[in-house]
Amino acid sequence: MNFESIIRAGKADGATPSNRFVVGNFSKSTPGVSQGGAPSASEAAKVNTPDVSPEKFIAVYIHLPFCAVKCPFCDFYTRPNRHAEEAKAYTSALISEIKNYRAFGWSKPLRMTSIYFGGGTPSLTSTKDLESILRALRDEFEWDPHLEMTIEANPEDVTQEKAGRWKDLGINRVSLGVQALSDDDLKQLGRKGTAENNHLAWQILKKTAFKCLSVDLMFGLRNQTRDAWKETLQAILPWNAEHLSCYNLTIESKTRYWVDINQGKWVPPSDEIQADMFLEARKTLAQHGFKHYEISNYAKVGYESLHNSAYWNGQNYWGIGVAAHSLQRTQSTIRRFWKPKSLQTYVQKIHQLSHVIQDELLSPEKHLRERTMLCLRTSKGVHLASLANDLECEIPKDLVEMLERFKNEGFIEKQQENLILTAKGQLFSDSLFEAFV
Ligand code: SF4
Numbered sequence: 001m002n003f004e005s006i007i008r009a010g011k012a013d014g015a016t017p018s019n020r021f022v023v024g025n026f027s028k029s030t031p032g033v034s035q036g037g038a039p040s041a042s043e044a045a046k047v048n049t050p051d052v053s054p055e056k057f058i059a060v061y062i063h064l065p066f067c068a069v070k071c072p073f074c075d076f077y078t079r080p081n082r083h084a085e086e087a088k089a090y091t092s093a094l095i096s097e098i099k100n101y102r103a104f105g106w107s108k109p110l111r112m113t114s115i116y117f118g119g120g121t122p123s124l125t126s127t128k129d130l131e132s133i134l135r136a137l138r139d140e141f142e143w144d145p146h147l148e149m150t151i152e153a154n155p156e157d158v159t160q161e162k163a164g165r166w167k168d169l170g171i172n173r174v175s176l177g178v179q180a181l182s183d184d185d186l187k188q189l190g191r192k193g194t195a196e197n198n199h200l201a202w203q204i205l206k207k208t209a210f211k212c213l214s215v216d217l218m219f220g221l222r223n224q225t226r227d228a229w230k231e232t233l234q235a236i237l238p239w240n241a242e243h244l245s246c247y248n249l250t251i252e253s254k255t256r257y258w259v260d261i262n263q264g265k266w267v268p269p270s271d272e273i274q275a276d277m278f279l280e281a282r283k284t285l286a287q288h289g290f291k292h293y294e295i296s297n298y299a300k301v302g303y304e305s306l307h308n309s310a311y312w313n314g315q316n317y318w319g320i321g322v323a324a325h326s327l328q329r330t331q332s333t334i335r336r337f338w339k340p341k342s343l344q345t346y347v348q349k350i351h352q353l354s355h356v357i358q359d360e361l362l363s364p365e366k367h368l369r370e371r372t373m374l375c376l377r378t379s380k381g382v383h384l385a386s387l388a389n390d391l392e393c394e395i396p397k398d399l400v401e402m403l404e405r406f407k408n409e410g411f412i413e414k415q416q417e418n419l420i421l422t423a424k425g426q427l428f429s430d431s432l433f434e435a436f437v
Contacts, residue, residue, distance in 0.1 A: 055316055056109050056110055056111055057111050057113050057144070057316065058112055058113065058141075058316045058317065058318055059114045059306075059307050059316070059317040060112050060114065060116070060137065061116045061318065062118070062320045062324075063120065063319060063324045064118070064122040064125050064321070065078050065090075065120035066079050066080070066120050066124050066125070067080065067081060067121045067124070068081050068121065068154075069190060070190075072190045072255060072256035073190075073249060073251070073255050074252075075252035075253065075254065075255050076120070077341045078120050079120070079343055081121070087126075087129070088129075090321075090322075091129040093347045093350045095132060095136045096350045097320050097321070098137055100350075100351070101140060103353050104318070104326070104353075104357070105337070109142060110140075110142065111142040112144060113144045113146070113306060113310065114148040114150070115134070115137065115148075115149045115307075116149075116307040117130065117150065117151040117152065117171075118152050121154050122151050122153070123152065123153035123157035123162070124157060127162065127165040130166075130169055131169055147170075148172060148212075148307055149170050149173065150171070150172075150175055150305070150307055151166055151171050152175045152177060153175065154193070155193045155200070155202075156193040156201070158200075158204050158205060159204065160207070160208070163204050163210075166208075166210075167208055167209075172210055172212065173210060173214065173305075175214040175216060176198075176202065176205065176214065176216065178202075178215050179191065179216060179217060180195075180218065180221065181195050181231075182195055182228070182232075183195050188221060188222045188223070189221070190256075202215075202239055206240075214241060214242065214244065214245060214305070215239065215241045215243070215244050215245070216247065217232060217244065217246050217247070218246075218249050219232075219274065219278070220249040220269055220273075220277060223266075224269055225269075226273060226277060226280065233281060233284045237288055242303035243298070243303050243305065244290060245297050245298075246281045246296055247296050248278065275427050279427075282423065285298045289301075291304075292379060293378060293379045294312065294377050294379070295377050295426050295429055312375065313374075314327075314374070316329055319339075321339070321346070322339055322340070322342070322343045323339055323346075324338065324339055326338065329367075333361055334361065334363075334364065335359055336360050336362060337359035337360075338358055338359070339358075340355075340356060340358075363393075364391040364393035365394075368387060368388060368393055368396070369396070369436050370437075371391070372384065372399065372403075372436065373433050373436040375387070376412070376432075377421075377429070379420065381420030382418060382420075383418050384403075384419065406432060407419070410422060410424050411424055411425035411428060411432055
């Protein structure tokens with residue numbers, strides 16, 4: 001696993017776009033959402049492909065749900081990585097979905113701007129299976145010359161051989177699920193590896209010279225103090241990552257952590273401590289050349305995640321695989337569709353669309369509200385008039401009033417013509433975003 005792409009929009013969990021561990025709602029009732037600074041599809045169209053309309057650009061997410069163990073804080077749809085036959089059948093189903101792209105509403109020309117192998121634990125998937133999936137995509141679609149291809153990796157799976165094979169396949173970005181740098185924290189999180197494993201994996205990836213390496217860290221861990229988090233941040237800096245994701249651990253309903261906490265076995269750090277941790281990350285990472293380009297994400301200049309930015313920028317995305325979500329905007333409709341949270345159903349019924357697809361048409365106004373929320377996650381914020389113009393709809397009066405209220409309360413501010421979240425707004429983003437839906 002890791003959490004960088006944990007945006008249910010493109011991933012495998014809920015019905016609305018939402019990040020997994022996110023600072024904002026310290027009452028921990030609702031997951032939040034996120035954005036970035038990479039070119040939008042329309043910007044990309046201007047630069048690279050003037051002959052292709054923006055809706056033909058697509059970000060592709062491939063959900064690989066298998067995990068070695070179930071982590072105590074995780075509520076994602078995952079499967080134990082025990083049955084080779086199941087994995088094989090799943091890869092075939094993914095390829096069927098790709099080959100049947102027309103049935104899912106896609107039409108050519110379709111140009112992929114990013115491919116993201118997320119999970120689950122994609123680093124458990126054999127390179128042979130990854131290769132078959134990529135071959136199917138290559139057979140069907142155009143690849144943007146600047147295509148970003150990411151794999152999420154757990155440190156204990158990284159070997160020199162595997163990293164070399166990933167690079168040969170065209171993977172140019174690895175998102176390493178480090179999460180913590182002390183053995184105690186890793187143990188609490190149910191991770192199989194140690195701090196030393198994390199470091200060794202990082203050295204291998206560095207040596208393999210991927211274009212971009214990202215590290216996932218979590219804060220708000222059991223027994224974690226402000227000083228311990230500060231030490232983690234200081235310790236990660238010499239790794240020279242191009243990208244860092246810092247997620248606030250959220251206690252999700254029905255997870256083992258949730259049960260433990262409800263039984264009084266432990267208490268998470270207070271909201272105040274978690275807020276300080278968030279602000280510490282903002283400060284420390286800014287001092288070391290990272291741009292805080294989205295609530296949970298930091299990047300050196302030019303290394304913002306193109307894939308996640310596609311979600312935040314409203315680009316079309318296709319979540320391939322079990323429980324994955326997609327957004328499909330054509331010249332006349334805006335549609336969201338998703339697959340069931342059952343691997344068995346997905347594999348067996350992939351050819352019977354009515355069994356594997358649920359969808360919903362979004363009105364331009366509803367999409368405007370969602371896009372406003374997504375844009376606010378990013379450092380660029382939202383230019384409401386441009387957004388309304390793009391979607392050819394009026395800006396709802398109640399949305400304007402709500403944003404005005406947030407501004408008066410210090411949650412958002414105006415920078416030139418864009419509205420952006422203040423630090424206070426980022427801390428309470430989940431609560432604020434509840435008002436948008
Ligand atoms: S069970 Fe663990 S490794 Fe698997 S997706 Fe959840 S957090 Fe990631």
